[in-house]
Amino acid sequence: MALAVWACAPATAYGGQSASLHVGLTPERLGGETTLSLGFQVNASAGAIPSPLTAIDLHMPRNLGIATSGLGVATCQVATLEAHGASACPANSRMGSGSALVRFQVGPELFTETARIAVVAGPEQDGHVRMLVSATGESPVAARILISTVLLAGQLQISVPLVESLPEGGDIAVVAVQASLGGNLVYHERSHGRTISYRPHGITLPASCPRGGFGFSATFSFLDGTQAQARTAVACPGGASRAPVARLSPSR
């Protein structure tokens, strides 16, 4: 049975916006594979539309096995994703999925739109793994936002482009995102002249859990120059820290 552990923490507002961060590890078994769920919500004062999000700097445990996961063993080109969406990308490039909520204003009217999210592996960037997040909405505005995410040690650098809503409207503001890395993915490979399907390795959790749990934090940057920060932690399994597993090799 899968055990899902979620954490959510309130945020600090540094301008007109505040943000909250949500993280889940499913299942949360030390040393085992997990699906990483990341979500955030941006709130503006008095229920107004927040300033458009331009970047997110997400910090996470450095020893979380994202780079060593078997996720994203093919590359989807930016042009392919922009023109045709994630369905045109190689199946082996898919790394996750989710949804996003965006808001925009046209004249006096406020609109809310839900977009589907697909996370695929993109071309590397200076030797780093790059993930491309495609958010596709259909109504009331048909648009696709391409968000570039670079994996660094213990960090995800996410760049959010500005997208106009309608000619007479303002920029679309991303107000909430929920996305997962890993999960129910099926990849294909050629072996001895045959194509076989397999489930890729997910993200591996460390064999030990730090005191206070697995910590995550994020800085959200907005078009109006303000920032908001949020942090949270996923509690250790069983609610307690675990000691590191003893190494077998004297070389360590």
Next chain:
Amino acid sequence: MLALAACCANMGAPAWASPGAPAAHVARVLAVRDDGRLHYIHSSGNEIIDEGHATGTLPGSVRAYFTYDGEPTVSASFQISGPGWSISGHGTGRLSNPNSTSPSFRGSLTLSGGSGRYAHAHGSGEMFGVYYRRSYALTVQTIGSLHY
């Protein structure tokens, strides 16, 4: 990830001893060239533990701890063991094509100790390898000099 493997080809072994000092140890140098094929044993977070065999100058069993945290530079510590001896070391390298099914890496390695006949082992060299993302296996080639 990295690899490990050990090394060498016995290439002449100039020896010396400190004049006037107790002749407790005679240093030797071995040119090493080894290949290692390692399979997945276990992982913890961003560290993959592999084991396998090395062939070449120093044939033996190998255990490696390969770490890849998202930066282009990967690292690994390793130990190669034969009958009555072992050699430990560490390597770092740059990973190419991280999104491919089998990224390759290339870098340097340092040998930093051992046991048995290689109790005083130290040395350095180069390593080349491939990290298989589906199986977590590693293949590694090493070339270097071992002083012992």
